[in-house]
Amino acid sequence: MRAPSLALLAGLGLLGLAVSAHAATAMPQRTLPTEIREPVEPTDPTGPSDPGSPSNKGGPSNPVTGQLCAADLNGNGDAADPGEIASCDRTQGGAPQCPIGRVACIADETGTYGCPIGPQYACMTPIGGGNPQCSSNACADPAITPFQETPPINDPGAPADGAVDAEGNCTANIEIFGGRGMRCRPPGIANTLSNCCKNKDRIIKDGMGSKFSSLSLKIQVIKGVFRGVSAAFQAFRAGATAGEAASAGFNAIIGVDPTSIAINLAINFLIEVLLQGCDQEDMETGMLRSSGMCHEVGAYCTVSFLGLCLQPARGNCCFNTKLGRIIQEQGRPQLKSFNGIGWGTPEHPVCRGFTPEEFQALDFSKIDLSEYYAEIEARAQTTIQLEMKDRVDAYLQIMH
Template structure:
């Protein structure tokens, strides 16, 4: 198991680094940070492009180490920055020649660090009344999706890739056709609960293997283990313990890896002094892989989606089809080979593995 190979000091060091970059630390050298697009990519979201500033000789001044150069002394005895008069010359704390950098420093709690709000989209609600036969009397959406985002490497993720596909953790086809999206959300939250349980156990002194067991048991207790690939979920938890990824990153990682998400595009979600230091990828995630495929190939057939398409990366447009739109779809023009290949690949041996996982999960949960 991957987790058993980890060592406690390395895990705590990684978590400490995440807390340092995300929340800021209390000691002096972490009070201000600076960012610079060193590779001309259009953003400072690569390792080494966001660093802690160093305190100057005057405790109220800070110096950015990125592309820092020595200032030139004028005949009057003052110093000027060769990069331009707009860049201040800062004397190092230990004394010496003043230095300047093209990047400015800002406090970690400053309003100059701007985060875009994260959309919390619960998906299509169960709205309206039902008749005596249970038929919905309100609006109906078929293959409705949910707007979610994940974050590639950047400042807020401690340069971990929170959009990385981690295998097919969530199994397709579970849950009823109307409630299955909420089921997928419940699965994601169950794995998140397991991740927290593993971390708590680890902090309390458990070995890496014991922490993994605590996380797996928490998943099983919170959800039907037949719906999740338990071994992948445990490895998934470890990856997230070693990163700055949050719960929504984790949900997208599971659903996207399971083939249930359509990527809408990338946008800047965090800026420092106007410089992008963290990007996000907007997605529409659906209840099944089949739902995602039909949405991708059905929308171009309908005029009602022409104006908005998939929306914007920051605000994906993930609504489902109305019954009228669904009836208008021409399935003969759709390529469903991706879905058929999945069905063909699900051999008898894989079904037997699923059954074994369910039995083993139950036995672990009941201590037998």
């Protein structure tokens, strides 16, 4: 694969990117591996093995097709780091053996070999001969013991469950500062050990105006940029020149407003995403997280094997603005209705907005908005406070 050239990036930067009302084409899902030929050097958690024993480092000398093993070597709760999953090796008896944490067996006075890390682990002779070895980590065939996978959160947010009257007011359930549950994935087996939760600079602008007030429209902005960058990148990979690739990206976009998004940052971010194993939800969550619009609920596992997590994920509640996220974070503790619920679980975040009654009950004198003020340098703090008060008052008048 050719790396994106400076000319391509420059061409992409000249695209007139704007809001797309259509969903972007999703990136193809990567198939989880059933064999890892060259695992990163595993370490022996029991300490150095006998100096005369065969080394347990390096790739498998004769891997068993389809057989995999995994171990949490660094004790961080998953086996998603380099060297923590490997192909199993053949042995003379035909049984597979995990190379991770493998040590030499020790012979007693009768010449019988025993495993120094536990008698329950079998000593096996390598296919090429030599001293028997043992490993505490089990092998399994994913075709027989499949990976356990959790699908993306894919939360559509609050549904439009009512009609709008002649004055544009919703006549059904109303949520104020509502969000969506979204996930991104740190390094793991499904995203080729790439960090898809890595925060960049602020990409989505907070003050987009009423046209971009909803989170769904902001995501459509992101998808519009993604559509163009993805089309340009695919054209470049297929052999197009930088200019041709940029043209392909331009033609794939339907009217993006360049004032709604930091175009250069978005392009750099998406090019990096396209070079990694991140999927579209990773990309959407990453842009919103980078822009300060997401509250991280916690970590959970999306791919597991033999009881070990191979692909962690982080569940988030993402909102339409940074202001929405700040008010949600500091407003929820004030309300009894969120007691015992909090933010839900990382796998199933509770991202609902405030009801009108809950919103009226908030004490804004206890909400610190300094983080929000610092981001809006061109407007005075008093102006922002007055605008907020006017908008809240206007909203409450409509509700009455």
